[in-house]
Amino acid sequence: PFLHSSKMSGVEDAFRKFAVYGDTAASGNEMTGKNFSKMCKECGVIDGKAVTSTDIDIVFNKVKTKGARTITFAEFQQAMKELCGKRFKGKSPEEALQAVYGLIEGKEPGSAGTTKATKVGGVERLTDTSKYTGSHKERFDESGKGKGLAGREDLTDNSGYVGAYKGAGTYDKTH
Numbered sequence: 001p002f003l004h005s006s007k008m009s010g011v012e013d014a015f016r017k018f019a020v021y022g023d024t025a026a027s028g029n030e031m032t033g034k035n036f037s038k039m040c041k042e043c044g045v046i047d048g049k050a051v052t053s054t055d056i057d058i059v060f061n062k063v064k065t066k067g068a069r070t071i072t073f074a075e076f077q078q079a080m081k082e083l084c085g086k087r088f089k090g091k092s093p094e095e096a097l098q099a100v101y102g103l104i105e106g107k108e109p110g111s112a113g114t115t116k117a118t119k120v121g122g123v124e125r126l127t128d129t130s131k132y133t134g135s136h137k138e139r140f141d142e143s144g145k146g147k148g149l150a151g152r153e154d155l156t157d158n159s160g161y162v163g164a165y166k167g168a169g170t171y172d173k174t175h
Helices: 005-019 033-043 053-063 073-087 093-104 116-126 134-139
Strands: 030-032 070-072
Touching (some): 005 030, 005 033, 005 073, 033 053
């Protein structure tokens, strides 16, 4: 009740922008954990001390519906209530919540840090596994984490010894 609607719409606006980030099919009504974490990073909710990305993950999993992979704006507000007390210790719950929303209000993905912009260009594109084709697809799970060797068909003998090298284990200690 203490939040006036103008502030809430600024926060909801930011929520929607981050919710659709990197996913053109997204409606903006639900946000993935990845984007929730991005939003918290870019808006400064994660400060690396009081609030870390681990806290964000824990809260995300706590507020989302069981089995869901996204949170709604209402659940997002719930998450902010959980986090604001950590981020702004010593403030009343209302003040802390206002302060967190103040960080978020009117933000857009990529606008928070000027240095971040450069990373988005090259790396994001390279790590966007949805654009991968062929055998590379197999090497990542849906969240974009590499599966390492498991995802490769052709596992080779990687004992580390060069084929023609006969003296494995005979390295002279005097070097």
